[in-house]
Amino acid sequence: MTEFSKNQERDWIKQRFIGVSVCILFVFALLFLRLVYLQIIKGEEFRLLSEKNAVRLKSIKSSRGLIFDRNKKLLVDNRPSFNLKIVLEDAGEVKETLKKLAQLIDIPFDELMDSISQVENSTVYKPILLKNDISRNQLAIVEAHKFDLPGIHIDIEPTRYYIHKKTAAHLLGYLGQINSKELKTGKYPNVKSGDSIGRYGIEKQFETYLQGKRGGRQVEVDVSGRIIKVLKTVKPVAGLDLNLTLDLDLQQTAEKLLENKAGSVVAIDPDNGDILVLASNPSFDQNDFIGGISQKKWEALMSDPGKPMVNKAIQAEYPPASTYKVITSFAAIEEKHINIDNTEYCPGFLKYGNRTYRCWYKHGHGDMNIIEGIAQSCDVFFYRAGIKVGVDKLAQYAMGSGLGKKTGISLENEKKGLIPTSIWKKKRYKEQWQGGETLSVAIGQSYNLVTPLQMAVLIAAVGNGGTLFRPRIVRTIKDGYGVLVKKIEPEITGGLPASKETLKIVRKGLLKAVQGQRGTAKKIRLENIEIAGKTGTAQVYSIKKNDKRKTEEMKYSLRDHAWFVCYAPADNPVIAIAVLVEHGEHGSSGAAPIAGALIEEYIKGSLSKKTLPE
Amino acid sequence: MFDRRLIKYFDWGLMALTILIGMVGLGILYSALTAGNDSGVVHILFKKQMIWMCTGFVVMMIILMIDYRDLDKINLFIYALCIALLISVILFGKIGGGSRRWLLIGFVRIQPSELMKIALIISLASVYSTSISQAGLNFRKLIKPAVLCVIPFVLIVNQPDLGTGLLLLLIAGSITLFVKVERKVLYTVSGICIAAAPLLWYGLKPYQKSRILTFLNPDRDPLGAGYHIIQSKIAIGSGMLTGKGFLKGTQNALSFLPEHHTDFILSVLAEEWGIMGCSALLFLYLIFLFWGLNIAYNCRNMFGSILAFGITTMIFWQIFINIGMVMGLMPVVGVPLPLVSYGGSSVITNMVGFGILLNISMRNFSSN
Numbered sequence: 001m002t003e004f005s006k007n008q009e010r011d012w013i014k015q016r017f018i019g020v021s022v023c024i025l026f027v028f029a030l031l032f033l034r035l036v037y038l039q040i041i042k043g044e045e046f047r048l049l050s051e052k053n054a055v056r057l058k059s060i061k062s063s064r065g066l067i068f069d070r071n072k073k074l075l076v077d078n079r080p081s082f083n084l085k086i087v088l089e090d091a092g093e094v095k096e097t098l099k100k101l102a103q104l105i106d107i108p109f110d111e112l113m114d115s116i117s118q119v120e121n122s123t124v125y126k127p128i129l130l131k132n133d134i135s136r137n138q139l140a141i142v143e144a145h146k147f148d149l150p151g152i153h154i155d156i157e158p159t160r161y162y163i164h165k166k167t168a169a170h171l172l173g174y175l176g177q178i179n180s181k182e183l184k185t186g187k188y189p190n191v192k193s194g195d196s197i198g199r200y201g202i203e204k205q206f207e208t209y210l211q212g213k214r215g216g217r218q219v220e221v222d223v224s225g226r227i228i229k230v231l232k233t234v235k236p237v238a239g240l241d242l243n244l245t246l247d248l249d250l251q252q253t254a255e256k257l258l259e260n261k262a263g264s265v266v267a268i269d270p271d272n273g274d275i276l277v278l279a280s281n282p283s284f285d286q287n288d289f290i291g292g293i294s295q296k297k298w299e300a301l302m303s304d305p306g307k308p309m310v311n312k313a314i315q316a317e318y319p320p321a322s323t324y325k326v327i328t329s330f331a332a333i334e335e336k337h338i339n340i341d342n343t344e345y346c347p348g349f350l351k352y353g354n355r356t357y358r359c360w361y362k363h364g365h366g367d368m369n370i371i372e373g374i375a376q377s378c379d380v381f382f383y384r385a386g387i388k389v390g391v392d393k394l395a396q397y398a399m400g401s402g403l404g405k406k407t408g409i410s411l412e413n414e415k416k417g418l419i420p421t422s423i424w425k426k427k428r429y430k431e432q433w434q435g436g437e438t439l440s441v442a443i444g445q446s447y448n449l450v451t452p453l454q455m456a457v458l459i460a461a462v463g464n465g466g467t468l469f470r471p472r473i474v475r476t477i478k479d480g481y482g483v484l485v486k487k488i489e490p491e492i493t494g495g496l497p498a499s500k501e502t503l504k505i506v507r508k509g510l511l512k513a514v515q516g517q518r519g520t521a522k523k524i525r526l527e528n529i530e531i532a533g534k535t536g537t538a539q540v541y542s543i544k545k546n547d548k549r550k551t552e553e554m555k556y557s558l559r560d561h562a563w564f565v566c567y568a569p570a571d572n573p574v575i576a577i578a579v580l581v582e583h584g585e586h587g588s589s590g591a592a593p594i595a596g597a598l599i600e601e602y603i604k605g606s607l608s609k610k611t612l613p614e
Numbered sequence: 615m616f617d618r619r620l621i622k623y624f625d626w627g628l629m630a631l632t633i634l635i636g637m638v639g640l641g642i643l644y645s646a647l648t649a650g651n652d653s654g655v656v657h658i659l660f661k662k663q664m665i666w667m668c669t670g671f672v673v674m675m676i677i678l679m680i681d682y683r684d685l686d687k688i689n690l691f692i693y694a695l696c697i698a699l700l701i702s703v704i705l706f707g708k709i710g711g712g713s714r715r716w717l718l719i720g721f722v723r724i725q726p727s728e729l730m731k732i733a734l735i736i737s738l739a740s741v742y743s744t745s746i747s748q749a750g751l752n753f754r755k756l757i758k759p760a761v762l763c764v765i766p767f768v769l770i771v772n773q774p775d776l777g778t779g780l781l782l783l784l785i786a787g788s789i790t791l792f793v794k795v796e797r798k799v800l801y802t803v804s805g806i807c808i809a810a811a812p813l814l815w816y817g818l819k820p821y822q823k824s825r826i827l828t829f830l831n832p833d834r835d836p837l838g839a840g841y842h843i844i845q846s847k848i849a850i851g852s853g854m855l856t857g858k859g860f861l862k863g864t865q866n867a868l869s870f871l872p873e874h875h876t877d878f879i880l881s882v883l884a885e886e887w888g889i890m891g892c893s894a895l896l897f898l899y900l901i902f903l904f905w906g907l908n909i910a911y912n913c914r915n916m917f918g919s920i921l922a923f924g925i926t927t928m929i930f931w932q933i934f935i936n937i938g939m940v941m942g943l944m945p946v947v948g949v950p951l952p953l954v955s956y957g958g959s960s961v962i963t964n965m966v967g968f969g970i971l972l973n974i975s976m977r978n979f980s981s982n
Contacts, residue, residue, distance in 0.1 A: 050848050
């Protein structure tokens with residue numbers, strides 16, 4: 001321990017303490033002088049500013065990223081909207097002001113009051129939204145009377161605009177106002193109460209990219225809240241633009257073809273899994289959701305029997321019907337139960353156990369091989385194939401082909417369908433699997449359920465030689481200057497459980513289904529373009545043997561669903577399509593013509609216009 | 615055996631001063647939390663602060679029981695304990711305001727970076743008390759103190775809490791300059807710092823640069839820090855000579871002032887009590903600082919002298935940075951105003967500091 005003894009050292013220490021004291025005094029003098037400057041010299045000025053609460057922040061809304069189709073055509077835009085707001089602090093007598101305003105622009109007074117009382121944690125100087133998107137007439141009236149309406153102002157802010165009403169509504173999605181619960185999660189750091197966020201579709205899935213960053217202004221305002229001076233500005237940053245794989249023209253054609261029907265169309269580029277069309281009908285107008293959909297419109301949407309809010313391409317599950325014969329063929333050939341030379345005789349029915357299973361063609365197809373079996377969709381041929389393969393092997397091939405699981409498209413609530421197995425039945429119904437049920441499974445009529453998207457991905461894989469792709473909807477994400485931010489590459493999720501030889505046989509059958517003399521879809525043949533496809537007619541209600549009513553007489557809701565899956569050109573496909581028309585009755589007449597029209601437009605169209613670079 | 619002289623020499627003046635500043639602080643906090651709130655209910659944060667103050671007082675009393683000279687012996691243990699706490703913040707810390715600063719022990723949230731300040735001061739006092747000389751310290755003698763500073767600095771800056779990290783360096787730097795370094799060392803170190811700054815700058819990522827630039831110039835962030843400073847200046851200025859009166863501050867009531875009960879609390883005082891109130895508080899702080907220096911000067915033990923000086927320096931820098939920031943003279947850093955700002959860790963840390971000062975003061979009678 002060092003103890004001080006010498007006077008000299010004491011003096012040295014003393015000097016150092018004097019130095020420190022001087023420093024402290026100097027700093028405190030500085031602080032005091034600053035107080036004098038702020039409170040005495042500038043005091044008057046600051047007192048005035050404080051009494052009016054005159055320096056405020058005004059937030060500037062950023063514009064959301066745009067959405068383009070594959071050919072750079074704009075699908076979703078922003079437009080200016082005039083938003084009526086109030087700052088309570090400046091409004092004086094709030095009720096008086098609102099009464100005046102209500103009279104002038106013909107909005108019920110109660111509605112205006114409600115919008116104020118609904119705001120949580122309101123502060124008197126923060127603008128509260130009274131009415132979104134007022135008309136130009138209302139704008140003109142408010143501007144003309146602005147001196148009678150203290151505290152009322154109009155902000156021009158970007159709002160979402162869906163250019164093509166109802167087009168690809170399920171894919172693009174819509175926006176909705178953020179609620180206080182979501183705000184509290186902290187997932188949306190740039191979103192304020194009153195802002196909209198994606199609620200459905202791409203708008204929701206790509207929210208983080210589409211959402212921009214708010215800017216703001218420091219402003220000085222006068223007594224009634226009008227801006228006198230802008231002190232500082234921070235510009236908002238616009239959200240990122242999305243370039244989709246969607247083809248707008250083809251999508252619109254598909255939607256037109258689905259008009260007055262319930263169902264969906266999915267078209268995929270077999271080379272990379274790009275979604276060209278994803279249509280679901282009936283649809284809805286996304287513009288109705290901006291600023292909150294009215295109760296009446298919402299109820300109408302919810303009570304519509306066509307279920308417009310369901311994306312039928314990914315959320316509706318149907319029995320695959322005869323389109324499933326593709327799977328049964330894979331299994332039967334790969335498991336060596338049949339080969340190209342085998343023929344089976346179809347008398348129009350098959351007795352199994354003590355039941356008779358009928359072929360859709362009651363007169364019988366006669367001798368059938370695998371290729372003709374696919375082309376003419378002979379049920380008896382596939383009953384026999386199914387019996388040989390067995391339900392569990394069939395399920396294995398179906399799962400391998402991407403059925404019974406999600407395709408992985410970047411959209412919410414995709415359904416995975418259902419592929420039955422004997423174990424599944426035991427778990428689900430506590431019953432043994434019945435041999436006869438395998439017959440139904442083999443022709444896609446039992447418990448099996450698939451989505452149109454799954455069938456599109458499957459048929460695309462058949463077309464491209466066996467590669468299953470994850471469906472891609474967004475190709476690139478770019479900023480407003482066109483600088484690439486993110487590129488989404490095609491993603492292979494697997495391969496079909498079928499050898500080249502097997503695929504060759506199945507493809508031949510599919511080709512004959514359209515191009516052959518006895519093909520089930522021969523009516524949609526096109527000049528110069530060979531199509532390969534498979535029809536399907538999914539029973540909604542099994543017709544009793546002696547029911548002689550014609551389908552036209554049957555109730556709409558009991559009529560069969562019509563399926564058609566195809567790709568074209570058959571030898572080197574550029575498009576693969578799955579069509580499902582609910583209660584469309586026959587695949588050949590209800591669904592196939594839609595695909596035919598799309599193929600014609602797409603292939604002829606792409607001859608005239610060059611494919612655009614990424 | 616308890617020495618009666620401990621009571622005889624007890625520093626009642628410093629104790630009274632501490633209590634006085636604490637009371638003033640509670641008054642300001644009461645206004646900050648109550649103004650504009652008609653319900654008449656005492657704010658829960660006010661009650662919490664009372665509890666913190668009482669806890670701090672008890673901690674202070676406990677510290678009086680230990681002879682400060684024992685701290686010299688266990689200084690490295692205290693230092694290591696605080697470093698361990700800082701590391702556990704990285705591992706299990708609670709995130710608050712975008713950084714990991716808090717540690718939850720039972721029901722109590724503690725901020726180890728605050729305690730680290732005291733630990734570092736004790737360790738530096740211990741090292742310097744043996745190496746101090748009139749000629750000043752040379753490089754070799756500075757290696758150990760430098761290491762002692764750098765470890766906590768790196769840990770705290772990574773939380774990230776740049777403000778507290780820099781405060782730590784300021785305190786350490788002040789103590790080092792006070793015990794004197796060789797002129798050669800002073801020049802070389804300053805030279806290296808100036809030369810290294812640009813190199814470091816280019817090594818930073820753009821967002822880090824932006825953060826530092828905003829730190830130095832709040833106007834770069836007119837919607838955040840810049841706006842806070844403007845509102846703070848308006849609030850202070852509008853107080854004028856005598857202020858608007860207790861609980862009458864409008865800026866405060868309208869919540870124009872962010873953080874008005876923590877870092878920006880001085881603006882509440884300034885708005886309601888004017889330059890009179892602010893000068894009074896400055897004066898109280900000034901007396902306190904000189905009192906602390908006096909204890910350091912009169913201490914016959916070199917360790918105690920440097921320790922008292924270090925604690926005083928810690929209080930000084932907090933006052934200067936906080937008031938400077940609130941008045942727009944300094945970068946916006948989260949440094950609280952001692953005994954006035956709301957916050958448990960800050961209250962406890964400062965109380966521990968005062969406890970050490972009292973401790974040194976009362977044991978300064980000439981024994982042996």
